[in-house]
Amino acid sequence: MAAPVPSLGEPFHRPLTHLEVKLEANRCLYCYDAPCMNACPTHIDVASFIAKIAAGNLAGSARVIMDANPMGASCARVCPTDQLCEGACVYKKEDTPIRIGDLQRYAVDAAMRDGTRLFEAGAPTGHTVAIVGGGPAGLSAARDLRRMGHAVTIFEAREMLGGLNTYGIVPFRLPIETALWEAEQVVELGAQVRTNVRVGRDLAMDALLAEYDAAVLACGMGGVPQIGIPGEELAGVWDALEFIERVKLGRGVGALGSRIAVIGAGNTAIDALTCSRRIARQAGAGGGEARVTMYYRRGERQMSAYGFEYEFAKQEGIEFRFFCAPKRIVGEGGRVKAIEFVRTRLETSEGGEAAVPVSGTEFVEPIDTVVRAIGQSRLVETFDRLGIAHDGGVVRVDENLQTTRPGVYAAGDCIFAKGTREAMVVEAAEQGKRAARSIDTYLRRGA
Amino acid sequence: MADLRSNLAGIASPNPFWLASAPPTNSGYQVMRAFEAGWGGVVWKTLGTPIVNVTSRFAGMNYKQNKMVAMNNIELITDRPLDENLSEIAKCKRAFPDRAIVASLMEVCERDAWRELVKRVQEVDIDGFELNFGCPHGMSERGMGAAVGQHPDLIARVTEWVVEASRVPVVVKLTPNVTDIRFPARAAARGGAHAVSMINTINSIMGVDVETWNPIPHVDGKSSHGGYCGPAVKPIALNMVNDCARDPEVGIPISGIGGVETWQDVVEFLLLGASNVQVCTAVMHHGFRIVEELADGLNRYLDARGIESVAEIVGGAANRITTWNNLNLNYKIVARIDQSACIHCNKCYIACEDAAHQCIDRVRQPGGSTNLVVDEGHCVGCNLCSMVCPVDECIEMVRVDTGRPAQSWKERAAAMGEVG
Numbered sequence: 001m002a003a004p005v006p007s008l009g010e011p012f013h014r015p016l017t018h019l020e021v022k023l024e025a026n027r028c029l030y031c032y033d034a035p036c037m038n039a040c041p042t043h044i045d046v047a048s049f050i051a052k053i054a055a056g057n058l059a060g061s062a063r064v065i066m067d068a069n070p071m072g073a074s075c076a077r078v079c080p081t082d083q084l085c086e087g088a089c090v091y092k093k094e095d096t097p098i099r100i101g102d103l104q105r106y107a108v109d110a111a112m113r114d115g116t117r118l119f120e121a122g123a124p125t126g127h128t129v130a131i132v133g134g135g136p137a138g139l140s141a142a143r144d145l146r147r148m149g150h151a152v153t154i155f156e157a158r159e160m161l162g163g164l165n166t167y168g169i170v171p172f173r174l175p176i177e178t179a180l181w182e183a184e185q186v187v188e189l190g191a192q193v194r195t196n197v198r199v200g201r202d203l204a205m206d207a208l209l210a211e212y213d214a215a216v217l218a219c220g221m222g223g224v225p226q227i228g229i230p231g232e233e234l235a236g237v238w239d240a241l242e243f244i245e246r247v248k249l250g251r252g253v254g255a256l257g258s259r260i261a262v263i264g265a266g267n268t269a270i271d272a273l274t275c276s277r278r279i280a281r282q283a284g285a286g287g288g289e290a291r292v293t294m295y296y297r298r299g300e301r302q303m304s305a306y307g308f309e310y311e312f313a314k315q316e317g318i319e320f321r322f323f324c325a326p327k328r329i330v331g332e333g334g335r336v337k338a339i340e341f342v343r344t345r346l347e348t349s350e351g352g353e354a355a356v357p358v359s360g361t362e363f364v365e366p367i368d369t370v371v372r373a374i375g376q377s378r379l380v381e382t383f384d385r386l387g388i389a390h391d392g393g394v395v396r397v398d399e400n401l402q403t404t405r406p407g408v409y410a411a412g413d414c415i416f417a418k419g420t421r422e423a424m425v426v427e428a429a430e431q432g433k434r435a436a437r438s439i440d441t442y443l444r445r446g447a
Numbered sequence: 448m449a450d451l452r453s454n455l456a457g458i459a460s461p462n463p464f465w466l467a468s469a470p471p472t473n474s475g476y477q478v479m480r481a482f483e484a485g486w487g488g489v490v491w492k493t494l495g496t497p498i499v500n501v502t503s504r505f506a507g508m509n510y511k512q513n514k515m516v517a518m519n520n521i522e523l524i525t526d527r528p529l530d531e532n533l534s535e536i537a538k539c540k541r542a543f544p545d546r547a548i549v550a551s552l553m554e555v556c557e558r559d560a561w562r563e564l565v566k567r568v569q570e571v572d573i574d575g576f577e578l579n580f581g582c583p584h585g586m587s588e589r590g591m592g593a594a595v596g597q598h599p600d601l602i603a604r605v606t607e608w609v610v611e612a613s614r615v616p617v618v619v620k621l622t623p624n625v626t627d628i629r630f631p632a633r634a635a636a637r638g639g640a641h642a643v644s645m646i647n648t649i650n651s652i653m654g655v656d657v658e659t660w661n662p663i664p665h666v667d668g669k670s671s672h673g674g675y676c677g678p679a680v681k682p683i684a685l686n687m688v689n690d691c692a693r694d695p696e697v698g699i700p701i702s703g704i705g706g707v708e709t710w711q712d713v714v715e716f717l718l719l720g721a722s723n724v725q726v727c728t729a730v731m732h733h734g735f736r737i738v739e740e741l742a743d744g745l746n747r748y749l750d751a752r753g754i755e756s757v758a759e760i761v762g763g764a765a766n767r768i769t770t771w772n773n774l775n776l777n778y779k780i781v782a783r784i785d786q787s788a789c790i791h792c793n794k795c796y797i798a799c800e801d802a803a804h805q806c807i808d809r810v811r812q813p814g815g816s817t818n819l820v821v822d823e824g825h826c827v828g829c830n831l832c833s834m835v836c837p838v839d840e841c842i843e844m845v846r847v848d849t850g851r852p853a854q855s856w857k858e859r860a861a862a863m864g865e866v867g
């Protein structure tokens with residue numbers, strides 16, 4: 001399982017020093033019914049875990065965090081804390097919110113380092129649950145179901161657990177070890193894991209439901225869709241997630257050339273930008289700097305990447321071109337050579353703001369590598385095959401996260417309705433927990 | 448600029464800031480540096496028959512990130528030969544003739560021993576003596592320090608011996624390790640002391656290392672109780688100073704010691720009856736330089752109030768302390784929360800709910816937020832909410848008119864007696 005993992009240089013965000021932790025933990029007011037806790041989708045009792053850090057009880061602190069959020073280690077690194085816990089901190093008014101994410105990372109890192117066992121499986125109930133997809137939502141559901149005593153089997157299409165945490169976030173933001181440690185916590189509770197199994201292809205839903213009392217669909221989304229322009233088949237055109245995955249697993253992405261274009265403006269686009277820039281810099285040590293540019297058909301204000309990600313990309317030397325859309329990719333000898341763009345402008349229509357091309361404004365940029373980062377496709381066919389109702393690939397669920405098939409629940413990105421917001425790990429974790437609770441009720445009611 | 452000069456029972460100094468007898472006054476080198484920094488006087492590290500010290504010696508008490516809100520020590524008196532100390536005292540006095548140098552003394556309870564020590568020390572030019580009847584550890588096991596300070600008769604007797612032999616004013620330094628400080632203070636006055644100083648350190652065990660079970664600090668795995676001092680002891684010192692200041696049987700000036708670190712601390716000691724202050728822990732924590740701010744702050748305070756000299760405020764609030772029986776039962780204050788300053792930490796709410804009188808409500812606002820609102824009808828004015836509030840001046844305790852005239856318990860009991 002262990003692949004050679006390149007760190008690709010300095011982490012995006014360094015951990016706090018012991019002194020910083022002490023200062024910061026003691027600065028926390030230990031609010032009652034704290035707003036930070038209420039702002040966290042998983043309702044981590046922040047005041048409590050910070051008080052435990054201050055009291056030197058790191059294992060207890062990690063337990064409070066992971067109890068509420070089975071993805072507490074990755075969330076400490078990738079959550080947009082300025083919009084969640086830290087945004088709600090009572091010190092926010094003074095512009096000095098407690099660094100909750102960093103403190104969380106400190107406590108969980110200690111548990112990771114010390115190998116602290118945080119949870120125990122519940123007394124066996126005799127019920128069995130299949131989890132389809134071993135990403136944040138599936139793992140969270142599995143973790144809580146095991147604590148409730150239900151037998152759990154995770155079906156994972158990939159080789160490793162962790163989903164996008166393992167495969168889809170650059171190592172300097174979320175190291176693979178962190179994602180795998182979280183998965184390991186679930187496996188240690190006795191969850192069975194069947195990797196390289198794709199439900200819907202290798203295993204039919206009916207077969208699954210014949211064997212298990214309930215199931216959680218947590219299969220996320222698909223790869224990055226085609227842009228739909230000529231030239232996408234050329235060598236040198238990447239799916240951002242495949243690109244990041246190869247980098248994260250140390251499998252190499254070949255020569256990127258000196259001009260790299262990333263199409264899209266979400267967090268995955270930022271990841272593709274910053275890691276290709278770091279790769280190009282490592283490869284071209286001594287040579288000329290690679291130009292890594294983000295092209296986005298709308299403006300800075302419409303970007304879905306988090307503000308702090310955007311800031312990070314700027315510091316990494318990324319260039320940004322707004323209001324331009326690719327028209328075609330120009331090749332030479334089967335490889336990318338250039339992209340023809342057209343300028344766009346925003347037009348307000350009923351459906352919101354749309355970017356429309358302005359004819360006659362075409363321009364050509366010499367490009368060696370293109371990375372598509374325009375979101376993820378929906379698993380429309382999969383859900384059709386599974387006989388699960390969905391809306392354009394977004395699984396339909398009720399308030400208990402039950403799908404249209406009784407006993408089948410869904411959580412995570414597969415129920416994430418499209419919007420301008422980015423899907424968050426922390427929400428997937430919360431949905432996993434909720435699905436587990438619903439299933440527990442469903443099973444105890446006597447399915 | 449106000450007149451900061453102070454005079455303690457005839458011992459004059461250019462300001463009321465003295466260094467207490469402790470490590471900062473161990474040597475001539477240190478005292479020279481202290482005078483250069485601006486200290487008005489020093490009480491030299493206690494002189495007596497030289498002793499042997501142990502290591503380690505001190506421990507600090509931290510509160511969260513605040514280091515040394517108190518400390519304790521198991522150090523003894525000076526471990527340097529008397530002659531060395533005396534020649535350094537002489538040198539310091541020559542270099543800074545306007546500053547006060549007081550010699551702290553400790554001896555076994557024998558008249559000749561004390562007379563001999565007094566005679567030898569006053570061969571150099573000193574401004575006064577301070578008798579150390581306070582050191583609570585080590586020396587007390589040998590019948591000195593607090594062992595004397597806990598027996599009024601011994602205090603009176605030794606004080607008499609010293610006063611008899613002394614050419615300069617005699618200050619008696621008291622131990623707080625007694626139930627009523629007025630008894631030893633009265634004994635000092637009876638013995639002819641010109642002033643008393645208080646407090647010396649409080650019996651304490653700083654802690655236990657939960658890993659090793661060693662006491663803190665420990666000497667090869669063991670410890671003895673030590674002497675507690677620093678900011679956390681100030682309230683105890685203020686109470687003792689004030690007890691003595693209001694007691695007609697004590698009737699002599701007081702040098703206030705215990706937790707002084709800021710000019711506000713100084714003003715409080717003076718208002719409650721001290722003529723000057725002595726400082727130890729704050730200097731051990733921050734160095735001699737703190738005296739600059741003590742003087743600057745005190746000066747500005749006095750100037751702002753049009754007070755011309757430090758002496759004018761001595762005892763200014765001494766009689767604001769009385770017995771509980773004299774307090775006005777019809778005085779009422781209630782908490783008022785400034786909604787614009789509130790940061791919604793809910794600390795006041797949970798403190799009142801769990802530990803006071805359940806009179807702060809969380810009231811949902813139209814926007815979905817909650818406001819903290821005091822039920823003034825049930826608020827007993829205990830102050831707890833304003834104490835836990837992290838925002839200064841967010842919770843104000845405001846007076847409400849009860850419509851009833853002032854009446855103390857004493858008066859009420861008397862009135863009820865007349866009726867009943």
Ligand SMILES: Cc1cc2nc3c(=O)[nH]c(=O)nc-3n(C[C@H](O)[C@H](O)[C@H](O)COP(=O)(O)O)c2cc1C
Nearest residue numbers: 467468469493520646647676677705706726727728
């Ligand atoms: C390490 C240490 C040694 C002390 N040694 C003496 C001493 O030799 N003689 C004495 O009268 N008081 C001694 N004291 C007590 C101080 O003079 C003073 O009374 C006490 O520390 C309270 O003041 P503070 O709160 O400013 O420290 C000592 C205190 C400390 C911390």
